[in-house]
Amino acid sequence: MEQKQPLAFRIIGTIFYLGPLIFAFGFIAPLTSQLLSMWGYEVIAGVPAVGVGLFVALVWGSWAQWRGKWI
């Protein structure tokens, strides 16, 4: 019978498995938002820069999560 891994290992495994999404929302979203603000785009089509950042994170992060690569 396969031995169940300790909870901590399973949590770490899940974190690493979801790495692309975590990185996208944890880093790419605020980075995009701050780049847009720096370039003077506080709002794009009524969406604040942070919203655009989160959207970029969702799309790019999901793609990276699905394909296993960013580019």
Next chain:
Amino acid sequence: MSIQIEGMSSSELMAAEREIARRHTDNFPWLSVIWSFTNLAVWLSLWPLVFFAGLPLWIGFIIATLNIMLSYLPSHEAQHDIIARPGTRLRWLNQLVGHLSTIPLVLPYRVAKLTHMEHHKHTHDPELDPDYDTHANSPLHAIWKSIVNRQPRATGGFNAYGNALARIGRPDVVLDGVIYNIIFYAIICTLAWQGYALEAALLWWLPRHIGTTYISYYLSWAPHHGGSKGRYKDTRGFRAALGNIGSMGMQYHIVHHLHPRIPLIRTPRAFREMRDILEARGCKIEGL
């Protein structure tokens, strides 16, 4: 120093090679030790300088990139016990350099050491060499492979190191990599959501990618390009576009693979003294 090698037998060539190596081994590598601590101190100082002292971020980015490119080699000297062997008085210094210098690269010392020893034992073995995935057809392809090896589900690069550690019975060391990565991503994500995403990106995240590409190119791909398994075949001498300093001494990496305990700073001299022997052995020496 020139050696008359004509008519020498294989064992005489080996004896002459070892005698040269002996003369260059066990010289305390002061440069690597100073390099290690200075490089880390400069990189750490960039953070307060950028955050509180008005150092322009673009200057910080350039310096941080150089810091991370420079961060691997002192640890490499420690990995080979060049600073101090086990059981000697300065062993603590060897281990300190090994552990500290690759912090900006987010590469734990034990991971680097154990996988690097496997690379030396199995250079060019597609199954056993943890660095085998840096193989590429051209310089541009090598850069591309380095980027590909860093993708989330890539099988090469740092991702190959876990398999190598499991194979040699040290899965515990994988935990070092896990901890380093969790801390790294926790720091840059926290900074990013605190409003310092650009600073995190340009002082650590992007320099780390550029540095890793550089290290992969010059320390792994270039000296082994076109090689095959075998003591005198697995590494080449080559003329680097960026010169010997720009390639961090890798033009003479062939000497390191033959005699890993010769300090980096001594490999050019050892190479010049060994050159005739290496040519007699059929080593690839290109443009030097």
